[in-house]
Amino acid sequence: MSRRQLVRPDAGGWGLDDDDTGCTVLHVDMDAFYASVELLRRPDLAGTPVIVGGGERGVVLSATYEARRYGVHAAMPMARARRLCPPATVLVPHHEDYARISAGVMEVFRSVTPLVEPLSLDEAFLDVSGAVRRLGSPTRIGELLRDRVADEQGITCSVGVASTKFVAKLASGGAKPDGLLVVPHAQTVAFLHALPVEALWGVGDRTAEALGRLGLRTVADIAHTPLTTLVRGLGEATGRHLHALAWGRDARRVLASVPERSIGAEETFPRDVDDPRYVHRELLRLAGRTASRARAQGLAGRTVVLKVRFADFTTITRSRTLRERTDVTQEIHATARDLFDALALDRARLRLVGVRLEGLADSATAPRQLLLGERTHGWREADGAVDRAGARFGAGSVRPATLLPRR
DNA sequence: TCTGGGGTCCTCTCCCTA
DNA sequence: TCTGTAGGGAGAGGACCC
Structure with missing residues (x-):
């Protein structure tokens, strides 16, 4: 595979030959990940505009750089993307492929350092301080990773090398596509101050x-604004956060395991719906997806959140905190359904409903008290049987009768 | 232009309790 | 018993990220 030769001469003069002492944080980001994986299935489309996305009301999941030249970008409505780029081939996503390739890429990372913090399927932070003696400088390790990902998984990635997570992430963005960018520790502030405010994480x-109302356009403007002014204009947390980032201060360490705080599922209907019976069935399906994912991770949650988006795109949430944590489909569904019924919507047209489980904890240690008269073999055991059937015959092989297709 | 799905974090408000 | 207050938890909504 022919690959671009590193670095970015136009990114301000930092690059491979710079001093990377102390720059032990790497941010690795796959280039146009979903589109690149699709090209592994369809090599005949390499070098042509390809858009991954689908559904009548969908958005672009990913696009090749050839499609991006037409102005197409992720999260853009598909209808607009097709208009902007008529020659593009539109492919439906194959999520199982993305998960498989992602797992392979993360394995490559973990063979270099145990300190790998995945942010999503296609990017991760790595702390390589423990690998320097064995494998060479952080920059050399970044190049090694790029080579191995290309050789073993057939896709390219970009790497940012810096002394903090935030700057490493900016650097990988500056290195795209298929490049590597080092921001030396001593150059961090100069690198940041040249950027527009939108570059900061959280803006x-x-x-x-x-920020524009305060007359602030660049990171340098934020850095030289009194903290009290930022806090007054943006709130305590955001003001302090942006001021720290503008001076390159980011104390967050790379964590190999970050506990999940919530698990959920939501779905936009192909067309707006106003039938509460249809919504109830949909809530059962979403509660099932949520609960089974929680069980798969050994988690149970205490707060059930219902999300409703109306046809005009206004969105509301309603939540209820239960007495005990649960991972049982029926309990989550019953709560979500109660919350929905309590809205007393008079056949309002809905675009989307969602179910989320918050307040997660290890289900094995979550206290569970049997209620008076509760059967010991009930929905929990039924869920367990569904999980086992799903593992053997495929997800969705067993489901509630109300969710069977109607004849 | 017409907006997915899965998340995290922050802010504000309300209510309860000490 | 009433009033004021402070703190914490829950609930709701919004902004943001990939």
Whole structure:
């Protein structure tokens, strides 16, 4: 596979030959991950515009760089993407492939250092301080990773090398596609101050707007604004957070395991619906997905959150905290259904419903008290049987009768 | 232009309790 | 018993990220 030769001469002069002493945090990001994986199935499309996404109301999941030249980007509505890039081949996503390739990539990372913190399927932070003596400088390790990912998984990635997570992430973005960028520790502040405020982690449209109202356009502007002004304009947490980042201060360490805080499932209907019976069935399906994922991870949650999005895109949530944690489909469904019924919607047109489980803890240690008269063999055992059948015959092989297709 | 799905974190408000 | 207050938990919504 032919690969680009590293680094970015246009990124301000930092690159492979710079001093990477103390730059032991790597951020590795796959290039156009979903699209690249699809090209493994369809090598005939290499070098052409490809958009991965689908559904009548879907958005772009990923696009090749050839499609991006037309202005297509992730999260863009599919209808708009097709208009912008008529020659693009549109492919439906294959999530099981992405999970498989991602697992392979993470294995490569873990063969270099145990300190791997995945952020999603296609990116991770690595702390390579313990591997330097064995494998060479952080930059050399970054190159080694890029070579191995390309050789073993057939896709390219970009690597940022820096002294903090935040700067490493910015660096990998600057190295894209298929490159590596080092930001030497001594150059961190100069690197940051040249960037627009949107580059900071946590600055989206709204925050950028608020910063604009304060007359702040660059990271340097934020750095030189009194902390009290930022806190007044943006709130305590955001103000302090942005001020610290603007000076390159980011004390977060790379953590090999970050506990999950919530698990959920949501679905946009192909068309808006107003039939409560249909919504109840959908809630059962979503509760089942949520509960089975919680059980698969050995987790149970105490708070059930219902999410409802109306046809005009306004979104509300309602939640209830239970007396005990649960991972039982029927309990989650009953709670979500109660919350939905309590809204007393008079056939309002709905676009989406979702179910989420929060307040997660290890289900093995979560206290569970049998209620008076409760059967010892009930829904929990039924869920266990469904999980076993799913593991043997495939997910969804056993499901509630109400979810069977209607004739 | 017409907006997915899975998450995390922050802020504000309300209520309960000490 | 009433009032003021402070703190914590829960609930709701919003912004943001990939």
